[in-house]
Amino acid sequence: xxxxxxxxxxSEITLTKDRDGEEIKVQLEGKxxxxxxxxSIMSPNITANMVIMDTGxxxxxxxxxxxxxxxxxxxxxxxxxxxxxxxxxIESSLGELDFVNRPLFVNGSTSPDQDSQREAILLSLFSEGxxxxxxxxxxxxxxxxxxxxxxxxxxxxxxxxxxxIKVKQENIQNTANPYSFAGNSKSVFEICxxxxxxxxxxxxxxxxxxxxxxxxxxxxxxDSLISQPISARYFKSEVLLExxxxxxxxxxxxxxxxxxxxxxxxxxxxxxxxxxxxxxxPQTFEETEIEYQFTDGKLVKSLGKSAExxxxxxYTKTNYNILDIGTLEETVKGGDNNDPKDYQAQAAMxxxxxxxxxxxxxxxxxxxxxxGDTIDCYFEIITQSKKEQGYMDPVQSGKYLIVDxxxxxxxxxxxxxxxxxxxxxxxxxxxNKS
Amino acid sequence: MKSASLPQGFFLGQIPPxxxxxxxxxxxxxxxxxxxxxxxxxKHSKGDxxxxxxxxxxxxxQSTSSGHLNGSSVGLWGGxxxxxxxxxxxxxxxxxxxxxxxxxxxxxKIKKSACSTEFKPVNRFNSGLDTIATQRKSGPKxxxxxxxxxxxxxxxxxxxxxxxxxAEAARLAAEGQTGDLFNNPNVQNPEEAAQxxxxxxxxxxxxxxxxxxxxxxxxxxxxxxxxxxxxLNQKRMEAAQARIDAANKLNPxxxxxxxxxxxxxxxxxxxxxxxxxxxxxxxxxxxK
Numbered sequence: 001x002x003x004x005x006x007x008x009x010x011s012e013i014t015l016t017k018d019r020d021g022e023e024i025k026v027q028l029e030g031k032x033x034x035x036x037x038x039x040s041i042m043s044p045n046i047t048a049n050m051v052i053m054d055t056g057x058x059x060x061x062x063x064x065x066x067x068x069x070x071x072x073x074x075x076x077x078x079x080x081x082x083x084x085x086x087x088x089x090i091e092s093s094l095g096e097l098d099f100v101n102r103p104l105f106v107n108g109s110t111s112p113d114q115d116s117q118r119e120a121i122l123l124s125l126f127s128e129g130x131x132x133x134x135x136x137x138x139x140x141x142x143x144x145x146x147x148x149x150x151x152x153x154x155x156x157x158x159x160x161x162x163x164x165i166k167v168k169q170e171n172i173q174n175t176a177n178p179y180s181f182a183g184n185s186k187s188v189f190e191i192c193x194x195x196x197x198x199x200x201x202x203x204x205x206x207x208x209x210x211x212x213x214x215x216x217x218x219x220x221x222x223d224s225l226i227s228q229p230i231s232a233r234y235f236k237s238e239v240l241l242e243x244x245x246x247x248x249x250x251x252x253x254x255x256x257x258x259x260x261x262x263x264x265x266x267x268x269x270x271x272x273x274x275x276x277x278x279x280x281x282p283q284t285f286e287e288t289e290i291e292y293q294f295t296d297g298k299l300v301k302s303l304g305k306s307a308e309x310x311x312x313x314x315y316t317k318t319n320y321n322i323l324d325i326g327t328l329e330e331t332v333k334g335g336d337n338n339d340p341k342d343y344q345a346q347a348a349m350x351x352x353x354x355x356x357x358x359x360x361x362x363x364x365x366x367x368x369x370x371x372g373d374t375i376d377c378y379f380e381i382i383t384q385s386k387k388e389q390g391y392m393d394p395v396q397s398g399k400y401l402i403v404d405x406x407x408x409x410x411x412x413x414x415x416x417x418x419x420x421x422x423x424x425x426x427x428x429x430x431x432n433k434s
Numbered sequence: 435m436k437s438a439s440l441p442q443g444f445f446l447g448q449i450p451p452x453x454x455x456x457x458x459x460x461x462x463x464x465x466x467x468x469x470x471x472x473x474x475x476x477k478h479s480k481g482d483x484x485x486x487x488x489x490x491x492x493x494x495x496q497s498t499s500s501g502h503l504n505g506s507s508v509g510l511w512g513g514x515x516x517x518x519x520x521x522x523x524x525x526x527x528x529x530x531x532x533x534x535x536x537x538x539x540x541x542x543k544i545k546k547s548a549c550s551t552e553f554k555p556v557n558r559f560n561s562g563l564d565t566i567a568t569q570r571k572s573g574p575k576x577x578x579x580x581x582x583x584x585x586x587x588x589x590x591x592x593x594x595x596x597x598x599x600x601a602e603a604a605r606l607a608a609e610g611q612t613g614d615l616f617n618n619p620n621v622q623n624p625e626e627a628a629q630x631x632x633x634x635x636x637x638x639x640x641x642x643x644x645x646x647x648x649x650x651x652x653x654x655x656x657x658x659x660x661x662x663x664x665x666l667n668q669k670r671m672e673a674a675q676a677r678i679d680a681a682n683k684l685n686p687x688x689x690x691x692x693x694x695x696x697x698x699x700x701x702x703x704x705x706x707x708x709x710x711x712x713x714x715x716x717x718x719x720x721x722k
Contacts, residue, residue, distance in 0.1 A: 139479040141488035182490055184477045184525055194524065282493055282521075283466040322521040325466075327490045 002249035004364030008092040008414040010035075012100055016085040017078050019062060026059050026074050028052060028086075033120075035090065035409040037097060039371035041209045041225075042403065044189040044217075045130040048104055050086075052121040075121050080109040086125055090407075092414050094250060095367040097214065097407060102164045105131060129189075129212060132161050138183025138191055141328055146199045147174035149181075150192050150210070150219045157188040158217070171218040175199040175208070179338035180328040192219065197347055198338060204300045206343035207350035213370040220372065222350055223301045226401055226423070231373040234363055236380055237391070250364045253377065254415065260358040264310055271317025272352040273309050275345050278318060281336075283325040291315055292345035299353060303374070303399045305426025307353055319344055357422040359400065365414035371405045377420065398427045444519045445528060447474035448553055450486040451512035451546045451560040467493040468508040472516065472528055475553060482549040492518060492528035509533070511563050513543075513556025637666070 013028045013035075034051040054073035061077045063069055074080060085103040089096055104125040113120040136157035142149040151172050158165050177200045183191065189210070196208035196219065204223030211218055236253035267273065273294040280287050292298075294309045321344065324337040361377065369375070377400050381393040400420035408415050440446060453471035469491040478484050494508040495518070510516070510533060518530040536558060543557040688696065700709050 139483040141484055181524070181526055182478065182484065182488070282527075322527060324522070324527055327527050328488065329491075330487045 002252065002364040003093040003247070004250035004366060005254070005413050005415060006093065007412055008090050008365060008409050010409075011089045011091050011096075013086070013088040013090075015074065015078075015106075016087070016103070019078070024059060024078060026078065031058070032409075033411060035088075035407075037407040038405065039211070039213050040404040041211045041371045041401075043212070043371075044193060044210055045133070045212050046104070046127040046214070047130075048125040050123050050125070052123065053118060054121055055118045073119055073121070075109065075111050075119060080106060080121070080123070082106055082108055083131075086123070090367070090409055092365045092367060092409075094365065097367040099214075102128070102166075104128075127212060128162055129158055129165060129217065132158050132165070133187050133189040135161075136188040137185050138188060139185060141180065141182050143180040143328070144178050145174050146177065146179050146195050147172055147219065149179070150195060153188045153191060154217055165216070167216045171216060171220070173201075173208070173220050173224060175221075176202040177338055177342060181337075182328060197351075198343055200343045200346070205298055205350040206347040207354075209372065211371060213372060214367075215370060218372060222354055225372050226303050226354075226374060226399070227301050228374055230376050230399060231369055232366060233376040233378070234361070235378040235392075236361075238380070250366070253361050253363055253379075255362040256379070257360045258357075259360050259419070260355075262308075262356050267352055267356070268312065268316040270348060270352050271315065271319065271345070272349050274312040274315045275348070276315040276318045277341065277345050278320045279323055279341060280321070281323045281325060283323075288341075290341060290345075292349075294349060294353075298346050299349065299423075302353075302424040303401060303422050304424030305398075307356070307424040319348075353423045354401070355403075355421050355423075358403070359420045359422070360417065361420060362415050362417050365407055365409070365416050367407055367416075369402060369405060369416060369418070371402050373402045374399050375402065375418075375420070376400075392427070394427050395425045398422070398425075443525065444517065445472075445474045445477070446515065446517050447472040447478075447492075447528070447530075448551055448556070449473075449492075449510055449512050449514050449516060450489065450551050451544075451556055453486055453489070454510060454512065454561075456507070457512070457561040457563075468496070468510075469493055470508075470510050470512075470530070472518075472530065473551060473553070474528070477525070480550065480552050485549040486547060486551070490526060490528055492516075492530045493521070494530045511558075512560050513551070513558065 010029045010032060013032055015026045015028055017024045017026075028050075031052045031054060032050055033053050035048070036050070037046070037048045039046055052074070054075065056073045057071050058074045059077040060069045060071050062079070065079075066072075066077075071077065078084070084106040086106065087100045087103045089098045089100050104127055107124040107126050109124070110122045111119050112122060138153060138157070142152065151167075151169075154167055154172070159167055177198075179195070179198060181191075181195075186194075192210040196210045199208040199221065200206040201221045201223060204221055207222045208219060209222065209225070232251060234251050234253050236256055271292075275292050277290045277292055278287065279290070294312075299307055319340075321340045323339070325335070327337060359377070376398065378392045378397045380391055381387065400422050402418050403421045404419035406417040408417060449470045449472055455465035455469065471486060471489040472492040473484075473486070473489055478489060494510060496506070496508060500506050510530070514536060515534040516530045517532050517534070518528055521527040521529055543555040544551065545557045545560045547554075547556075697709065704712075
């Protein structure tokens, strides 16, 4: 067994509740039977859930409920009413998951299994950003580079409201295109996720993601994510290396499942390969039609050697747009505000091609991995030929992007489950060798 | 944000004062779609988080009667509450489809807003808007008449008339109305009257447009329009006088002898006392 798969240590796991002005702390070491931590490039906030087994010696009842102030389980004695803070630090052989200074909050709890001596409690958790997002209402007008608008929104509604939320400047990437928009009373996450799909980079394809990892909020282009250096290299083999001292077993794919490998009809319906784009200019009453094809070469970077596209002879989707001509300018003058010709069809292609292959894998727990990281995966070739010539499959193996991530901790083992995405096939990238 | 009362993508909003292309004396060359800014409750702040100048320009949708054949002003000036929808899914490009009826009571209404109207009622006559004839009965009296006939002209016309009936007929003729059209050969042909009216309107439109293009401020435009209206009134009265003269030529006024006969006939019919009373009245004219 790999060291990284062994049980992890909860060096701190404390639930804190503000009860009538008094801070009640409950240590959950020894009570936690399962902990799952989630990140996703499709989610603007971190979530987690945990299972606690409580035998009724965790907290004293509130005097207003129980005059004797007896001790009981946290479910009723604390009691769990939501919004409690959970600070935790979980150490495993490859690293630690540290949320002591950035606690998660209890969203809700259930007690699915109760008997007279003990009860199981299931807690669902969210990061503080999610709560602040719900309280945010963006009213004002934002203009200029989209990256700057995202920074401003984060400062205005997240980092400006809580000291525990930190954002690294380098994690918010500037875009090539400026965009003026009104907040329209939307929440900060809603706006940032929406802006991501309208963002372009100077040389790369359009399409960004706004998401949260243990490093904080990130606003990055797809191409910058897939072109970053790999975080780890994993291999799949039926063979377990003999020595327990080698860390090679820590980077072994324990299980894998190819969830998706292309869906041509869905891609055609989404206009991934060939689309017609109609633009109407309300100032000049000019109607423009542009056909956009995958073969135009707008896919600048890819994870593998080449992205495969079926032979498509006609457009399969029509996108219709009304241009925004100076809608938010002070005078009526002004050109088109973030011309959709520059990003719309290209972003649709980029997002869809990225998710053309999806693989679920399980690996020994690696808390250093984050959603949005890239890893190399080597899958074993299935061949009747000799494997001495190379045991890796040259098509399926290569660089993958982590879309979803779950660090799973149990009393006896720790694993990381990943959903990986890939836009192309082949071991090495042509345009972006890492 | 979903609206609880309006269908998704629709809105109810208020137009702030000072934000339409007309109030800027049509000086914006890029102006299009008769746009006005709009503040939408639930989307835009009541306070100054988003100022009027940062609000989106809303395209104003007009009825088919504003097609190429006609064309007309949208009539939106500032302060109106309007309904509409968004052209895009992100709800950034609003389109106004209609206006809620304007309440003409002027008390406690703001004339202009510093940064936000705060959704308060806005005075109808904001942003330098002056009254037009149809608005005279409401609101504060404008500083000067725009289209009304001046007192001198009225006096001159009155002196030239011989009886209340003739005065009425002349007034109708001057205004291009048909009056007793089908029986009286002296009244102007309705087609000609309509033509004259159309020409007059065209001339007025041309002058107002010319004034609007050349005037650099609202005051100049208003002054130009007022003087233009005075000239038009003068012409109208001259035309009326010409028509009356023509009518007199065809149907000359009675001689003193005929007048005496008419008076005697009246005395016989109404009595001397009543005739004297009529003769001392303001409209005695030639009967005196």
